Amino acid sequence: MEPLGKLRLGVNIDHVATVRNARGSAYPDPVRAAKLAEEYGADGITAHLREDRRHISDDDIARLADELSVPLNFEMAATPEMQAIALRHRPHAVCLVPEKREERTTEGGLEVAREENRLAHFIAPLADAGCRVSIFIAADRPQIEAAARIGAAVVELHTGAYCDFHAEGRFGERDAELERLREMATLAHGLGLEVHAGHGLTYDTVKPVAALPEVMELNIGHYLIGEAIFLGLGPAITEMRRLMDEARA
Numbered sequence: 590m591e592p593l594g595k596l597r598l599g600v601n602i603d604h605v606a607t608v609r610n611a612r613g614s615a616y617p618d619p620v621r622a623a624k625l626a627e628e629y630g631a632d633g634i635t636a637h638l639r640e641d642r643r644h645i646s647d648d649d650i651a652r653l654a655d656e657l658s659v660p661l662n663f664e665m666a667a668t669p670e671m672q673a674i675a676l677r678h679r680p681h682a683v684c685l686v687p688e689k690r691e692e693r694t695t696e697g698g699l700e701v702a703r704e705e706n707r708l709a710h711f712i713a714p715l716a717d718a719g720c721r722v723s724i725f726i727a728a729d730r731p732q733i734e735a736a737a738r739i740g741a742a743v744v745e746l747h748t749g750a751y752c753d754f755h756a757e758g759r760f761g762e763r764d765a766e767l768e769r770l771r772e773m774a775t776l777a778h779g780l781g782l783e784v785h786a787g788h789g790l791t792y793d794t795v796k797p798v799a800a801l802p803e804v805m806e807l808n809i810g811h812y813l814i815g816e817a818i819f820l821g822l823g824p825a826i827t828e829m830r831r832l833m834d835e836a837r838a
């Protein structure tokens with residue numbers, strides 16, 4: 590299958606806020622980073638307002654919603670508090686993610702199959718408000734089928750396991766996970782869902798995911814913010830963009 594179009598890069602700026610919050614200072618400002626990312630070709634900005642506010646703050650979301658020129662992808666847990674915040678700011682996209690307070694980072698995808706009824710009601714007002722509803726999801730058939738049934742517009746496939754296997758040198762398991770991502774991207778696209786992917790992607794792992802023809806957007810943050818220490822944020826994004834384009838050519 591031919592690639593379905595230009596692969597968009599969403600830059601996640603959460604971990605600029607992590608550095609800021611380590612000192613309780615006003616800097617570095619994630620909104621400034623988002624604007625720089627825009628200048629360097631980010632097609633969108635992703636920010637995750639965690640329930641514990643460990644990085645992005647409510648004020649960051651308000652400013653991002655007001656000040657960005659590219660679409661904001663607002664990641665949040667499926668809670669009434671977060672729904673109210675999303676309805677106040679009406680970002681371009683709302684991506685529902687699973688959250689556990691004790692986790693270091695997002696573990697696995699959202700449980701949709703067992704919560705179909707609740708989630709169908711939860712996303713309806715968001716869609717009515719004009720937000721594209723996305724579900725951060727494991728590469729798992731029943732979950733993807735349930736996401737389609739509840740009327741989500743987008744699924745974002747969790748690439749964390751694929752990246753972890755690569756980092757640990759478990760290449761057989763990495764390749765099996767990539768195959769699962771490939772099959773589930775095809776399934777999701779066939780069900781009418783737009784397919785995104787992200788979590789843990791690096792210069793070493795991005796190309797095989799970028800080459801999946803149904804994937805329309807990658808959301809990448811933690812690695813880019815780390816590379817920004819060495820290269821600067823703009824050049825770090827430029828290099829990621831180059832690798833994505835190379836994989837897609």
Ligand SMILES: CC(=O)[C@@H](O)[C@H](O)COP(=O)(O)O
Nearest residue numbers: 603637664686693694695788
């Ligand atoms: C859902 C997702 O993959 C990102 O939001 C990522 O989780 C960044 O935030 P954390 O590093 O706090 O998990």
Ligand SMILES: NCC(=O)COP(=O)(O)O
Nearest residue numbers: 601787788789808810811
């Ligand atoms: N949804 C994934 C995302 O926004 C970025 O994840 P990461 O690159 O910070 O792991």
